[in-house]
Amino acid sequence: MSEGNQSECHCKVRIDHSLNEDEINHVTSRRVSALECLKKHGIRCSLDDLPNIALLASGGSERAMVGLLGSLVALFQDDLLDCMLYLAGLSGSTWCMASLYKEPNWSSKLNEVKDDFEQRLKNGHVRFKDKLSTLKKYYTQKDNFSLTDIWAVLFISEIVKEIDNSTFTSQRSQHSKDPYPIYTVTDMQRRNYKRKADLMHELDIMGDQASSEINQTDVHSLSDPHVEEAGKVLLTLVELSLLVLREEDPSSHIQTLIDSLKELDKEKKEKLITMSKHVNKKNIKEYTQYICSLHSYWNPTCIEILTIIGKCIELVTHWIWGTTYNFLYNMIAKEVSPSIFKEEKRRYADAGLDINSPFLPLLRKERHIDILLSLDFSEIDPFESLIKTEDMCRHLDIDFPEIPEVSEEDKSAPKDFYVFEGPKAPTVIHIPLFNIKNCGDKEEIRKWRKRYKTIQPPYNRKRIDDLLEKAEMNIKNNTENLLTVIKQKIQNIY
Template sequence: MSASKLQQSGEVRIGQSLLMKEDKFVVERKKTVFQSLQKLKIHCSKDAVPNIALLGSGGGQRAMVALLGSLVQLDKAGLLDCILYLSGVSGSTWCMASLYKEPNWSTKLETVKNKIIERLNGPAVSWGDAFDKLKEYYRKHIFSLTDIWAVMVVTEFVKEIDKHTLTDQWDHLSKDPFPIYTVIDKHCKQQGDGDPWFEISPHEAGYSLTGAFVGTSHFGSQFHKGSKKKHQPEMDMLYLQALCGSALADEEEIKKFLWEKIKGFLDHLHLHKKHKQMGKSKAMKDPLAEKFYQVLIDLVDTNLFVLNGNDPSVLDQSLRATLNDDIEPWINNYETLQGLYSPEMITDHRMAAWDMTLLIQPMGGEVRIAHSLNTKEEEFVVKRREIVFQSLNKINIHCNKDEVPNIALLGSGGGQRAMVGLLGSLVQLKKAGLLDCILYLSGVSGSTWCMASLYQEPDWSTKLDNVKDKIIKRLSGPEVSWEDAFAKLKKYYYGKDIFSLTDIWAVMAVTTYVKEIDECKLSEQRDQHSKDPFPIYTVIDKQCKQRKDNKDSWFEVSPHEAGYSLTGAFVGNSSFSSQFDNGSKQKLQPEIDMLYLQDLGGGEHQLIFPTEKLDLTDKQAAELYMKQYTEDVCNDLRLQFRSWPFDKLETWRKNYRTFQDPYSAEMIADLMEVAGKNISNNTEKLKKQIQAVVG
């Protein structure tokens, strides 16, 4: 199969030759380069035109503005059309994305430059548009920190949400350098055993040193052994800029930066909610909403304090004060020496005491090491097979009772898309008489949201139409109120030793889509579903998956136990989340509820390319050339540094640091000028270097 057909079919192309489309482009582009060299009085034959690439460095908005300034000056010097490839990483790709939106931008660079600078000096992306984009990303099969980085960080600097895709640029490349966006594969770089540089062009994406590529429209889809197994939509340019723009940044600085952005987002959300309340003629301030907001802000500030090396104890006091506001009235109302309790007080106190039983459950619980089924599950399977046997006979599939197959339905991930998709599939399976043929029902991510809704109803499979209508009515109904969300957040905060971002995400994100706070426990389903498939909720153990150390990355949670099925290690699910040591429970934690479980079951990124490095065809020559080239460059730099004003250099480094607010119009103009001077001061050196290559 040809390379182009491989790309169209979604196959991985293994090879270090250029793709046919890129090869054709290079032939045509070299004609432009040849003419440009002639104008500069650099003469060579048409078959000896050098491959000249301009490589943009990283550095956020500093790199974005500096590359633009450099290109403008290269155009003025007549050098821009000598460039065959334009490549960048991090902030340089932000500049490239802006340029390549304009067909044949290099022929009208002054106009394109003014358009870009006008946008950079203009208003920021609105919170409403940013939030809509974040929701759009959340509906993807895989939602990660890169999506958040794209919406909350990249948009702040590029001042737009670019929904185009890289393949949209295919027909815009007749007069511009060929663009290559580069990403650093962090895992390969850290481990030192693979190709760390990943390249993305309008035609294909992959590892150039290794020689493994897929068509750009398929980049992001799931591959296995060189073939596409699950298609995902092509990423847009905003996401691509985030993918290229965070690899080189300092992780601690990224954490600080993101927490600051989360704080700003919460501030905006808080004001938005207040305006909505005012519009509905409600009180201007909802006390519970104010408390909820204050708790979230204190949690964000706590993270910032720790990251900056400050003592967060004052924030801990603020958190406890806010969360304890509702406890003080209880202390006052239920004093030891007072009159008899009223019936209402007795009822309230009994309910509160019932909630506290979660924290005083008896100790116990050992880890079960085995690959056999749990006794309770085994008993269920025997009974369920009777139903499967009868169902198979009804659809004229005959077998002996001891030959009944183990049929499982596996729900995919994908947020609310997967939730609704699984529900629709089950309804149709019921109509086709196939639902009762299923022994196990399993899911991950959004599929678990559907499962959680179904298994709230005992024997749901016998009344699926009614259950379906009930679920759809809820999903079409109002959101969870601030009051209920705040109360749930307090329960998570006080009810466990460890309070994490998962708790916040469950309350703020999952409830947005499932439209409820499901406080039921999985163990409560044990005796309610004699006529339904056996449910298994799956979670990906991210650490095991990333380490690739042959550990079991799939974690399963059923009504009876939770654990690693391949490894064969389980605990009773009422003990899941408690602390264990050497197979025995050491510290009890309350069983997680279904809301938390639905959040825990989210998906994660898949690795889609092989990392085995192939030998270069002429590696020794390439290394020799790079050694000679870098030595020449270093010699030139030494000569320049002798007269460089280092006091100004330090000032520029401070003023144009990577992590800061967007540049002012004056800062952009100054940086454009300096970047241009860097080219104009070295134009003759650049020509000399090109002449040396031509010979």
């Protein structure tokens, strides 16, 4: 490997198909634990014949986060968690992982960790003042401020009830007893995605209202009630604008906006109501600017909030996600596609935009995975990620089980345990979150899916408890089935 431009930091980059040394050492140690775990269930084999088992969890916002937590707790209580060499997630399931991996060796004390996590979800709160302060920090200090920062601060913090600034590097040496974690993202330049911004046109939504300098006001000088009030109005405005640009129904957000501005004088209130009756893509700029022109009603210092929100909408309009410098820029290596080296920056987005389950990183042949335990937390079709993965694996010549044609009945009322096998492929165990075993008939499954939609306000206590129970049931109802598949795989290895 040679470098086109030498970096001043003289950093080394390893490009190789083999796994890095830390992963090899971690998994080697974990396999010993897995062998002991299977012995507790009366399954005996040599270390050489031990199947490599990976647990993977799909995306699905808070539904996936809470669902994965419940599944892990059940695996822990049934003495099966130590069988898992890897834990891979994407989108909502990584929110659960990120919380767990902040606690050193969490899998050996999961009941206690779960209690703390659950209490934060039920009782925690992040003030808008703190969100705005964090956004301002990101906006002014980061070279690559993007929608990922906005999404984390404004949306994910509402669900996980904290702003998490921890790093993977800080956790690297703290998890010798835990499954090896894999967090999945999508490289936008390597995939030909249909941008969700396709329905959005170029908008200077904030116009002159957001032209002042970001540093003109100290956000901490604003009173908490005042910041909360202004913040809610502006965030509602952002969400309303996106709905209109995507040609979705904005009526609920319009009503929320009108209600939140109830103390306007009569003339302004009547104008707002009149403009709100016919909001569309043609007049959304005018409508947004009118709302912003009312900022003097809140406080002149709210111009800072307008500036940040204006930048947020600009990034949404251009669909600019997780931008970071490409450390491979201008390098040369035969093992890597030349296109990787051409871009000074790379953009990474939620992997749920394409295949909503992290099969592909686990199918890397160097990881030698024998059993994939797939937990599906999708909102509607629990087989979509399987079918997409099979199609991509066929295209890339990767061994993956053939997925038989799935009936509409199975999609709307799935069973709680599916096994897919192929001659050279890893065995895939697939468990849909809501199924006929833990919910009942098709109508009950429909009700549960409707109750836990992907985009909705954070769950209350009861919803968290009920979802944890459903996810735990899926594991506890299938403990013997899991062990049977493991035994069969060992026999095949022999």
